[in-house]
Amino acid sequence: xxxxxxxxxxxxxxxxxxxxxxxxxxxxxxxxxxxxxxxxxxxxxxxxxxxxxxxxxxxxxxxxxxxxxxxxxxxxxxxxxxxxxxxxxxxxxxxxxxxxxxxxxxxxxxxxxxxxxxxxxxxxxxxxxxxxxxxxxxxxxxxxxxxxxxxxxxxxxxxxxxxxxxxxxxxxxxxxxxxxxxxxxxxxxxxxxxxxxxxxxxxxxxxxxxxxxxxxxxxxxxxxxxxxxxxxxxxxxxxxxxxxxxxxxxxxxxxxxxxxxxxxxxxxxxxxxxxxxxxxxxxxxxxxxxxxxxxxxxxxxxxxxxxxxxxxxx
Numbered sequence: 001x002x003x004x005x006x007x008x009x010x011x012x013x014x015x016x017x018x019x020x021x022x023x024x025x026x027x028x029x030x031x032x033x034x035x036x037x038x039x040x041x042x043x044x045x046x047x048x049x050x051x052x053x054x055x056x057x058x059x060x061x062x063x064x065x066x067x068x069x070x071x072x073x074x075x076x077x078x079x080x081x082x083x084x085x086x087x088x089x090x091x092x093x094x095x096x097x098x099x100x101x102x103x104x105x106x107x108x109x110x111x112x113x114x115x116x117x118x119x120x121x122x123x124x125x126x127x128x129x130x131x132x133x134x135x136x137x138x139x140x141x142x143x144x145x146x147x148x149x150x151x152x153x154x155x156x157x158x159x160x161x162x163x164x165x166x167x168x169x170x171x172x173x174x175x176x177x178x179x180x181x182x183x184x185x186x187x188x189x190x191x192x193x194x195x196x197x198x199x200x201x202x203x204x205x206x207x208x209x210x211x212x213x214x215x216x217x218x219x220x221x222x223x224x225x226x227x228x229x230x231x232x233x234x235x236x237x238x239x240x241x242x243x244x245x246x247x248x249x250x251x252x253x254x255x256x257x258x259x260x261x262x263x264x265x266x267x268x269x270x271x272x273x274x275x276x277x278x279x280x281x282x283x284x285x286x287x288x289x290x291x292x293x294x295x296x297x298x299x300x301x302x303x304x305x306x307x308x309x310x311x312x313x314x
Contacts, residue, residue, distance in 0.1 A: 007057040008069060009155070009164065013172050027054070030074040030175040031161035037068045037224040051115035051157050055081070064137045066168055068235070070296045071222045073200055075170035079153070086119075086199065088126060091161050092133035095152045107144035108134065110152045119158050126156055169300060174202030176223045182275065183258055184251040186211040189290060190278055191252035192218065196293050197277035199223060206247055208261065218294060233306065249273040 015026050031047055034056065043060025050065040056110045069078045085092050096102055112127035130152065135141055153164040153227070179202030184195050185208055192215045195205050199219075205226060207216060213227075220227035250258035250272050260271055279288055293300035 005057055005059050006062050007055055007083070008065070008078040008168075009081050009162065010054045010056060010069075010072060010075055011077045011079065011167070011170070012054075013170075014174070014177065017073055026074065026178050029178050030072065033074075033175055033223070034068060034072055037071075038065070040224045041068065048178075050160070050162075053081075053115065053155060053157075053162065067221075067297065068166060070170060072175075073171050073173045073222065074175035074201070076172045077167045077169045079167050080165040081116070081155070082159050082165075084163060086121065086156060086159060086161050088121075088129035088216055089133045090165055091152075091154055091203045092130045092137060094163050095130070096134060096137055099150065101150075102138055103140055105140050105142070106150060107142045107148045108150040108152060109143065109145045109148035110134070110154065112154045112156060114156050118157045121156060123156065126161075127154065129152065135180050144235035169223075169296075171200055173294070173303075176202065176270060177204035178202045180204070181206045182249040182251060183208065183249040183261060183272070184211070186215050186219070186252040187252055188191040188212075189286075190276075191215070193281075193286060193289055194251050194275055195219060195278040196222065196289075198249070198275055202251070204245075205251075208253075222293070247272060251275050 010030075011136050012027065012030070015023055015030070018026060020314040032237060035045060038058070038060075041060070041064055043058055043064055045060075045065070046057045048055045048057065056065075056069075069075065082094065084094060108131070110127040110131045112123040112130070114121070114123040114126070131143060134152070135143070155164065157161040176199050182195075182198050182203045182205055184191065184205050186192055186195055187210075196219065199205055199222060205219065205223065207219075207226060216227045247262050248270075250262070251274075255272075258272055258274075288299070289301060
């Protein structure tokens, strides 16, 4: 039996720095990537936009959709959200109902953002009123705006309030495919790490036959369909043949072999780039990233928080 509907506000990170046409295109590619993964996992997924909020809703299992969203390049994270009336008292009651420490002495703060035209509520007045009702409903609470134990996050529009749960971190970077293609023969964990990092910067990996099936299965979680592409169905991951976009780089193979593959029926002027994104990395850094790639839920990385990322400056 399907779970109740779950809605997530998608957070795009550096995509927001792009020009409007580029941002729209990158978001389109990102949404298509999420849709592709949802289809392959047999779950429904619907998209909507409410002012500045880009929303994804599903009735599928929560752990499945959150696993997909954690692996979506281009997103820094997503916020599980609940839509409710634009009423501070309703929001306050809902925030307390999900607090498993209700009744204990603890500190809190309410953070509110507003989008759309201003109504009777501004972000600060709405946040203050929600906090007031929370204090009335649970006198054990204490306000601490600087270092609260609990942060209640709300996004308000002219018609609704969206109460947010704890953010689910994403990998960040850029959507796969927006920065061209890279040919890859993935036979080792080093090839896997290099491919993942190149994918994170927006390149689409074009795997060649003979790539390790176990490693391709891991990457398939980050770019749905890439495993089938490694078996010869080169259009599986992006619904377009890679021959339309000549790869600009290669991973895991000698240059002579790569140039032969890339130059078949192509007129390329510049030589392809040999990529090794693990150059200069310590074994502990590689191990930490590999653990994250295999299980991002239990092993955070990058902006989501992992000290190994900064070990080089210590």
